[in-house]
Amino acid sequence: MKVILAGINVEADLVKEAETVLGVEMTPEVISAAYARISRDPRDVNILRKEARKEVKKARRSNESIVFDMGHSSIAEHAVLNFDIIGISRIAVEAIEHFRLASYTEKSQRYIRLGRDHVIPKEIVENGFRDEFFELVELLSLYYEELYKMIIESGSASGTAKEDARYLMPLATSAQIGMTVNARTLEYMISRLSCHPLAEVREFSDRLADIAIRKVPSLVKYPDPTEYYKAMPLIRAEAGMASSAKPDEKFKRVDLVDATAHGDTALAAGIIFSGSDSSYSDSYAAASKMKKEEREAIIASTMKEMKSFDGVWREFENIDMLFEVVVSASCYAQLKRHRMTTQTVQPYSTGLGVSIPDSVKKAKGIGIFRKAIKSSESLYRKISDKAGISADYLLTNAHRRRVLVKINMRELYHFSRLRSDSHAQWEIREISDMMCALAKERFPYGGAILGGKDRFPAIKKSQA
Ligand SMILES: Cc1cc2nc3c(=O)[nH]c(=O)nc-3n(C[C@H](O)[C@H](O)[C@H](O)COP(=O)(O)OP(=O)(O)OC[C@H]3O[C@@H](n4cnc5c(N)ncnc54)[C@H](O)[C@@H]3O)c2cc1C
Known part of the structure; x- marks a missing residue:
């Protein structure tokens, strides 16, 4: 047996330096090209790799023909890229993290005291709402600061204050992510995001495409918007409007709507x-x-x-469950990270109320919390007609949406170990606990030891 290290992802500045010193172009396409030949060339793969490295142009031609002409697309998954993404809004992060076959790590609003960095969306500026938008996000930042102090003064830890005061921050708040993605998913991501209704997300797609076309041109060849993807939001909206389903503002926070x-x-x-x-x-x-x-x-x-x-x-995994959950944007930010689930979302709705942390009640901060929500919703309503979906930037982390979560029992175990655990954020812990209770009721044997990892010994003992 031979196991040979064929490549590692290396930080971009170092790649640039190495390219200058060695006078060669370094690209992960070489690995894809070498692996693409495995099935048809009798030589060992390490030899194929060295050959591909010597002739990058030939490697690129081979990738194009194998990936795009023959449709052997998984070859593009062997090329992996890392991106630092800075100064993107929370709402744009949702669009990016929609893609399940990539890895993300996000600067947490839960652990960091937030400053006043916001994205001002192009649509808001073009529709003449720049000043009102700016005033509102500043106001929400002030409420955030005030609430943070009130929560600390009421005796809660600074961690709780950071975690809970951020419920007032708007979805325009700036975020940062580290993202690792293979070239196949990257092409799909660029194409889908280039049709997104938000200009910020389309701009992000353009920036990714610029880099992809320079660094992995043979693996990202069709990043353009397609009519098929462009039509999706309209078709969904028409289906919703044409149906006899009534808007329903009475809801359970967690409901098991279908199961094996x-x-x-x-x-x-x-x-x-x-x-x-x-x-x-x-x-x-x-x-x-x-x-x-x-x-x-x-x-x-x-x-x-x-x-x-x-x-x-x-x-x-033989047991499938379909849950309908109503969660705040803050909770959704965590829920969406579970890539082994299938999640279908509705837009945020001011009709579903807001999630209010207990620490806010304890700090007698409900008044300020409500004032902030009222300010957010009144500008949201004012600009929605003209600014369309970009009005969502003004909603806060406390605003809610409905999500359908299709999850199997194996993944629910994983989810519950993390999210019903004492380290988990309170809202997703509540949601996870409710999902586990419903799953255990329906599947008493399969769901027997669902629960947080901190309670694992006790749960297991209770089943012995
Ligand atoms: C207490 C806590 C604090 C957190 N803080 C932060 C934070 O500050 N910033 C942040 O960005 N995130 C944070 N997270 C989110 C966390 O990093 C995970 O993204 C999230 O919990 C989803 O878990 P998962 O990736 O295991 O789940 P899923 O995506 O559902 O994956 C399930 C399992 O599939 C496997 N899997 C899925 N995809 C891959 C892959 N690409 N490669 C290898 N294995 C894979 C793994 O075994 C994984 O456990 C936090 C989570 C917790 C519980």
Whole structure:
């Protein structure tokens, strides 16, 4: 066996220096080109890689033909790029982090005391609302500062004050992200974002495209907007308007709206299937015929040696759940990071109320909180007709939206270990606890030891 280190992602300034000293162009396309040849060239892959490095132009031509002419697109996944993204709004971050096959780390509003950096959207300026917009974001910053002090003075820790005062900050607040993405996802990201309704997001797409076309031209060839993607928001809005579904402002914060029928049986059947040579239907029939206690014992046996950091077995993915949740922007910022779920979102709505942290109530800060929300909503309403979706920049982290979360039991275990844990932020912890309670009620065996990692020993003991 040989295992050879073929490449590492290196910081860009160092790449530039190395290119100058060595007089060569360094590009991850070489790795893609070498791997693309594996299937058809009898030579070892390390030899193919060295050959590709000597002839970057040839490597590029080969990528173009294999990725785009033949459709062997996964080749582009071997080229990985890192981006520092600075001075982008919170609402634009949502559009970027929509893409599940990339990695992100964001400067946390939860841990950092926020300054007054905001993005002023082009649409707001063009529609003549620049001054009012600026006044509002300044006002919200003042309310944030005041609330922060009130929460500290009421005896809460500065961590709680930072975490909770930020509920008043607008979605225009500047954010920073480190992003790692492969060339295949990058091309998709550029194309989709180039059709986004917000100008800031389209500008971000242009900046990414400039870099991609310079650094990985053979792997990002179709970054342009397409009519197909452009039509999506309108088609969705028309479908919503044409339907008989009524606007519903009564809501549960978490509802289990659909789930695998007989999920515990499907899970036990999956375990029988992987341990036998029976078909799935025979395995399911066998699991169905078992007494409840026997099914429970099979499922419990998979958890016997489990520690808090262990994930449950893949068979737990046989149980699917569809949750409808109503969360604040602050909570959504965390929820959307769970890339193994499928999330479908509605726009933010002023009709769903706002999330108010307990520390604000304890600090007698409800008055100031409400004043801030009122100011945000009154300008939001005033400019919505003209400024369209860009009015969302004025909503705050406390404003809410509905999200459909499709999640399987395996991922719910992972989610609950992180989000029902005492380190988790309070709102997502509440949401996670409610999701776990509903899942356990529906699937008492499969969901038996859902919960935060801090409570893992106690939860496990209670099941013994
Ligand atoms: C207490 C706490 C504080 C946090 N603070 C911050 C913060 O300050 N800034 C910030 O940006 N984020 C923060 N996060 C978010 C965190 O980094 C994760 O993005 C988030 O919890 C989602 O977890 P995940 O990536 O494991 O989940 P998912 O995306 O659902 O992934 C599930 C699992 O799939 C696997 N997986 C998915 N994608 C990949 C991949 N590309 N490569 C390898 N494995 C993969 C991993 O095993 C992962 O655990 C925080 C989270 C917690 C719980």
